[in-house]
Amino acid sequence: MPQRLSDAGPICYKVGMRALCSAMASLLLVCSLGSSCSSEPAEPASGATLFGQQCAMCHMRDGSGGALGPTLHGKQQYWTRASLVAYLKDPVGVAKQDPRLVAQGAKYSQAMPTYKMLPESALERLADHVLALP
Numbered sequence: 001m002p003q004r005l006s007d008a009g010p011i012c013y014k015v016g017m018r019a020l021c022s023a024m025a026s027l028l029l030v031c032s033l034g035s036s037c038s039s040e041p042a043e044p045a046s047g048a049t050l051f052g053q054q055c056a057m058c059h060m061r062d063g064s065g066g067a068l069g070p071t072l073h074g075k076q077q078y079w080t081r082a083s084l085v086a087y088l089k090d091p092v093g094v095a096k097q098d099p100r101l102v103a104q105g106a107k108y109s110q111a112m113p114t115y116k117m118l119p120e121s122a123l124e125r126l127a128d129h130v131l132a133l134p
């Protein structure tokens with residue numbers, strides 16, 4: 001595999017696709033370092049990574065919100081780590097108890113989805129990420 005990588009170098013230069021080639025090279029590196037090339041990462045994904053994968057489509061990558069979800073900036077006053085984990089498991093149920101969320105939820109066409117399928121530790125990392133937003 002290393003030989004193939006170094007062989008790829010000059011070709012990448014020639015066709016002017018260095019970005020693509022380096023992306024392929026890092027993919028190959030990840031596969032060769034891991035025991036297998038499955039999608040299961042060796043290290044648990046960080047809160048920021050999980051947020052990018054699960055939440056950014058509605059709340060934007062920086063959490064500033066958009067057409068599909070409110071800003072998550074400055075929400076520390078409303079949440080603790082534990083209450084956020086509970087919210088992520090049952091957002092609609094929790095929102096029903098909270099007039100602020102009921103009013104806010106009415107502005108969006110889709111409800112906040114549940115993340116009860118994620119492991120507790122991932123929900124905690126997501127909660128910490130939200131609490132660390134500006």
Ligand code: HEC
Nearest residue numbers: 054055058068069070075095101104105108110111112126
């Ligand atoms: C399909 C779009 C969508 C996705 C995906 C989504 N949300 Fe939401 N989220 C919403 C909407 C809409 C609301 C407003 C609900 C309400 O106010 O009742 C909301 C509300 C919230 C709130 C409460 C905000 C407040 O004002 O206190 C938090 C916290 C939150 N989302 C976190 C997350 C996290 C973390 C993820 C990813 C694990 C996520 N959301 C994924 C749409 C989404």
